[in-house]
Amino acid sequence: MAAPLQAAVHGLGRVAALEHPQRWGGTVDLPVTLDGRTAERLAAVLADPEGEDQLAVRPGAVFGRRLAAVRPEAPRDWQPDGTVLITGGTGALGARTARRLAGAGARRLLLLSRSGPDAPGAAELAADLRALGAEPVITACDTADRDALAAVLAQLPEDAPLTGVIHAAGVLDDGVLDGLTPERFATVFRAKVTSALLLDELTRAHEPEVFALFSSASAAVGNPGQGTYAAANAVLDALAERRRAEGLAATSVAYGAWDGEGMAGGERAAALARRTGVRPLDPDLAVLALRQVVTGIDPVAVVADVDPDRFARAFTSVRPSRLLAEMPSHAALAAPDGGRDARQSGPALRERLTRLPEGRRAATVLTLVRERAAEVLGHPGTDQVGPDRAFRDLGFDSLGAVELRNQLNAATGLTLSATLVFDHPTPAALAGHILQQLLPSGSGGTSHAATTGDEERAVRAALAGLPLDRLRAGGLLDRLLELAGQTPDAPGAHQDTTAVDDDAYGVSIDAMEIDDLVQAALNAHPDEERD
Known part of the structure; x- marks a missing residue:
């Protein structure tokens, strides 16, 4: 470009x-x-x-534009010699790269960071590199400062010319677009873009054989909440393309998440990566891939370990895009049914709700909301997502709201707002809103007044979210059984198996779905339709 x-x-x-x-x-x-x-x-x-x-x-x-999986044949590994400069050299990614390049034969590593030898772990890193046979030089330098960077390059020894540049420095400032400011962009761009442009300008006279830029898969395919980071890394990709067009060495490596520490570290980031089919990269393989792609012909390479089906599904479910048209599973996802479970598509969900007894519709939608909210928060189940707990108290922020909105849009076929968790502050309230959108008052054969229906849905949703043990401990279980036409004091009613009259249900209470139990109690007859 x-x-x-x-x-x-x-x-x-x-x-x-x-x-x-x-x-x-x-x-x-x-x-x-x-x-x-x-x-x-x-x-x-x-x-x-x-x-x-x-x-x-x-x-x-x-x-x-297309993203396609490639398998390079017989790749050639870069064998580093001379001086290899690494920005962000004492950071998580830079330090890992340095260690692995030293293991691959690099002998002089110039590691630049703002804190230099005073950075946490710098002394240990230097000792590790020496043990691998390398000569580390850890220098404090703000690579976005032209004079400071020029001074460092002027001190390169003649017997160890600059042969490789690896720009691994970067700053994250995640946030949804509505909350971004010019100042937030400036912080990210200074570390990523300004430094890259100065490295491009000031190292041209040295003619390094490798000029590698650590980019991000967020620049290649997007990632909610990473507008600043995606924009900055897209500039790095374009810079590599321009250098190649000018006959200079350059490769922008758009990495997925690395395993362990780094800017993409953290439980929430890891959970998001797993949901989108992106597995953490083994650092050894990540650096090996770097050594291979820098000898190839492509100026930009996406290096990520992905589950193709889950990856393609995660992005096409949010918004269909031809970007992934060459991914192996795109054809199936582009089919009329979208390759999805029928229960997860909007029209099918609406039809399913219409067929359900009215008393079970709210509980069904509430379960959907709680499951999706738990996924976004990284919980293994819905226990921590109570129907009446505020989304704010659950840990939702603007990015979480966007993720939840995207998942619910895909599951319901609706066009929900990114502010849905603020407009409808609890799972029960959001479920009621979604149900109203799917089945407006008067549709689906309902004959109750809107107010009465809302109250009944609220009661059912609240009861459906209560664990069975709490109903028993609160003395409500017997009352529910009485309302359902059962006799709590009947023989065996309070045995360890908590059995109900076999003629009525033929199963233990503990084995029943909670919404089935509530339905039986409120309607005084078992559901005729089960899911």
Whole structure:
């Protein structure tokens, strides 16, 4: 790309597409000079993009962007010699890279970071590198400061010329688009982009054989809540493309999450990665991939360990995109049923709710909301997501709200707002809103007044969220059984198996679904339809 900074718009757009899937249209890359033929092609694309949302329009053709899995044949490994400069060299990724390059034969490693030798773990890192036979030089340098970086490069010894540059420095400042500010962009761009541009400018005279930029998969496919980071890394990808076009060494490595510490560390980030089919990269394999892709022909390479089915499903369920059209499972997901379980599609869910007795609809939608909320929060089950617990108290923030909205939109077929957890502050309230959207008052054969129906749904939802042990401990279980036409004092009613009259149900209470028990108590007859 002739103007790498403009690529930030594309990176930001990929995040906008996931945070606002119903509002975002796409991005179009145009040549510097817009001639008549290109303008005609642009008009045609705007009139009918044919499902494409990332296009480059040129006088001779229109190109759509694709992410495809590749298996390079007989890759050649980079054998580092001379001096290899690593920015962010004492950070998690930089230090891991340094150790593995030392193990691969690198002998002089120039590690730059703002704190230099005073950084936590720097002394231990230096000792490890020496034990591997390398000569580490850990220097304090703000690589976004042109004079400071130039001074460091001026001190390179003649007998160990600069042969490799690895830009691993970076800063995260996650947040949804609605909460971003110019200042937040500036912080991320200074560490990622300003440093990369200065490295590009100041190392050209050294002609390094490797010029590697640590980018992110968020720049390639987007990631909710990472607008600043995706935009900055998209600039790095474009910078690598420009250098290659000029005949210079450059590779932008768009990594998925690394295993262990790093900017993508943390339980929530790891849980999100797993849900989207991105498995943590083994650091050894990540650096081996780096050593291979820098010798290849592609200026940008996405290096990630993904489950293709889950990965494609996670992104296409939020917003269909031709970006993943060449992924192995895209064809199945693009089929009329979307490759989904029938219960997870909007029309099927609406039909299922219509067929259910009215008393079970609220509980069914509440279960859906609680399950999706638990997934977003990384909980293994719904126990911690009580029906009446406020989403704020559960730990939801703006990013969590976007993730939940995306999952519920995919499951219900609705167009819910990203502020849904603030507009409907509890799972029960949100479930009521979703049910009303799926089955407005008067539809689905309902004959109750709206107010009465709302009250009944609220009571059922609250009871459905209570563990059976709490009903028993509170003395409510006997009353529920009486309402259901059972006799709590009947022989065997309070045995350890907590058995109910076999003629009535033929199963133990503990084996019953809680909503079935509540339904039996409130309606005084067992459900005729079970899921």
